[in-house]
Amino acid sequence: MNKEFAGPDMAVTPRFGQRSKDSFARARQVFPDGTSRVTIERDPVPIYIERGVGSHLFDVDGRRFLDLNCNFTTLIHGHAFAPVVEALTRQIQRGSCFANPTESEIELAELLAARIPRVDRVRFVNTGTEAVLFAIKAARAFTGRSKIAKLEGAYHGAYDWGEVSQASTPENWGDPYAPRSTAIYRGTPTSVLDEVIVLRFNDVEGVRGLLSWHAHKLAAVVLDPMPSRGGLVAPKPEFIAAVQESASDNGILVIADEVLNLRQSFCGASARYGLVPDLVTMGKIIGGGLPIGAIGGREDVMNVFDTSAGRPLLPQGGTFSANPLSMTAGLAAMRYLDHGAFAHLEVLGNIVRDGIARAISSRGAHLCVTGAASLFRIHPRAQVPNDYREAYPTAAAAMLMKQLTRFFAENGVILPHGAAASISTPMTRADVKFIVDVFADFLDRHQDQLDAIEVRTHG
CATH class of the missing domain: 3.90.1150.10 (Aspartate Aminotransferase, domain 1)
Structure with a gap:
C-alpha cells in the first residue's frame, strides 16, 4: 500500500x-x-x-x-457514541436491571412501532437468535402448524430450526429445485430437518411450488430480505411477490428477519424491497451496542404473547429482557438514526x-x-x-x-x-x-x- x-x-x-x-x-x-x-x-x-x-x-x-x-x-x-455513553452513564447510576418494567422500554417500543411498517406491537428479548426463535414459535402458536420454510444459506441465529441449511455445501445441498435440509452440527435431530422446507433465494417458481406443496403444514416462511451469509444480494421484485402471494394464499405467515438488515433504511429492509411481513425480528442496531432482540408484528399475531386472559398461547420471559441498559442505549442510538x-x-x-x-x-x-x-x-x-x-x-x-x-x-x-x-x-x-x-x-x-x-x- x-x-x-x-x-x-x-x-x-x-x-x-x-x-x-x-x-x-x-x-x-x-x-x-x-x-x-x-x-x-x-x-x-x-x-x-x-x-x-x-x-x-x-x-x-x-x-x-x-x-x-x-x-x-x-x-x-x-x-x-457519545449520546449512548451519556445515557448509559445516567442509567447505570440508577440501576442496571429490575424485575419490574421501566418507561424506557415503552419509549423504545413506541419508536419502533412508529417507524417500522407492520409493527403494531413489540416484545423485547436479549439477542437476534431469541427474536427469531420466538417469532417462529409465535407463528406456530397462531397458525397451529409446525413446519417452517427458510432460505438456503441464510443465517437466523443459533436455533435448531433456523440453522437448517445455513451452511450447505455442493456435496450435500441436493436438488436445485428442491434443496435438501442439512444439519449444521452433529446430532441435529432428524425431526428438525423434516420440519424445515428449504428455498433458494430469488427462485420464483421454486418458492411458489414448495410453499404451495407444503402449505397445510407450514406456519411461516422466514425471509431475510437480503441475506448476508447468502451473498448480500438484492431480492428480485418478482421473488418478493411470489413469497408474498404464496404465503397469503395458503395462510402462511411471513417473518422478515431484519436483525441485520434493519439498517438498510429509516423504515428497514422490508419497506425498501416491498415486502409486507406479518412478523419482523430486530436486533443489533436497536440496542445501541448492548445485547438486544425484538419481535414486532401484526396485533392479532402478537396477541399470542398476551397474558390478559390467563396463560398465553405462547409464554415468553427472560431475566434480562427489556433491561433498562439495553433499552436506554437503544433509544439513544435510534433517536440519532x-x-x-x-x-x-x-x-x-x-x-x-x-x-x-x-x-x-x-x-x-x-x-x-x-x-x-x-x-x-x-x-x-x-x-x-x-x-x-x-x-x-x-x-x-x-x-x-x-x-x-x-x-x-x-x-x-x-x-x-x-x-x-x-x-x-x-x-x-x-x-x-x-x-x-x-x-x-x-x-x-x-x-x-x-x-x-x-x-x-x-x-
Whole structure:
C-alpha cells in the first residue's frame, strides 16, 4: 500500500502484534479453541482490541484500524457514541436491571412501532437468535402448524430450526429445485430437518411450488430480505411477490428477519424491497451496542404473547429482557438514526460500491461487489450471484478472499471475511476513499493470482 493513501498511523503493519499473540496463548488455556465465539476471525491469531473510538478500533498493541465489521453490523454509530455513553452513564447510576418494567422500554417500543411498517406491537428479548426463535414459535402458536420454510444459506441465529441449511455445501445441498435440509452440527435431530422446507433465494417458481406443496403444514416462511451469509444480494421484485402471494394464499405467515438488515433504511429492509411481513425480528442496531432482540408484528399475531386472559398461547420471559441498559442505549442510538443519518450512510455506501466496481472493471478482474445502503460484500466471481449457491466460492477463490482480508488488516482496515462489511455514521468520504484505494492496490498486487482463479458457478 502506498503511504500516500494511508491516514495517520495507518502505514503497512503486520496483521497482529505480540500482545495479541500472548493474549491468544492465555485464552487457549481457558476456552476450547481460544475464543468464546465461533465468528471470531483468526489468521492464525485474533486481533485483540483495547478500545474503540468512532469508526476506529485500537488493538492491545496500540495499532489503529478502520472498522468495517462494527461487531457484525451492530455499531451503526461506531464506537463509544457519545449520546449512548451519556445515557448509559445516567442509567447505570440508577440501576442496571429490575424485575419490574421501566418507561424506557415503552419509549423504545413506541419508536419502533412508529417507524417500522407492520409493527403494531413489540416484545423485547436479549439477542437476534431469541427474536427469531420466538417469532417462529409465535407463528406456530397462531397458525397451529409446525413446519417452517427458510432460505438456503441464510443465517437466523443459533436455533435448531433456523440453522437448517445455513451452511450447505455442493456435496450435500441436493436438488436445485428442491434443496435438501442439512444439519449444521452433529446430532441435529432428524425431526428438525423434516420440519424445515428449504428455498433458494430469488427462485420464483421454486418458492411458489414448495410453499404451495407444503402449505397445510407450514406456519411461516422466514425471509431475510437480503441475506448476508447468502451473498448480500438484492431480492428480485418478482421473488418478493411470489413469497408474498404464496404465503397469503395458503395462510402462511411471513417473518422478515431484519436483525441485520434493519439498517438498510429509516423504515428497514422490508419497506425498501416491498415486502409486507406479518412478523419482523430486530436486533443489533436497536440496542445501541448492548445485547438486544425484538419481535414486532401484526396485533392479532402478537396477541399470542398476551397474558390478559390467563396463560398465553405462547409464554415468553427472560431475566434480562427489556433491561433498562439495553433499552436506554437503544433509544439513544435510534433517536440519532434519523433520515439525515441514513442519507449519509447511503452516500458513503454508494461511493464504496461504485469505487470497488470501477476498480474491478478497469482491471478486468474476476470479482464483483454486492450490497445496499451501508452494507457491501466483495465476491470472487465475475458476475453478481443470484443466490447462496452461486455465491459459494471455490477453494482457490476462498483463499483469495482470505488474502484480501489479510491485506486490508495489514493496511489498517478490519474487513470481515465472507460476510457483510458495514459503514458507520462517523465515517467520512476520506474513509471510504481509503477503502477503495486499499482494494485497488490489492488488485494491482495480486493480478496474476486473480487471472489464475477458476471462475465457476456451483449449482
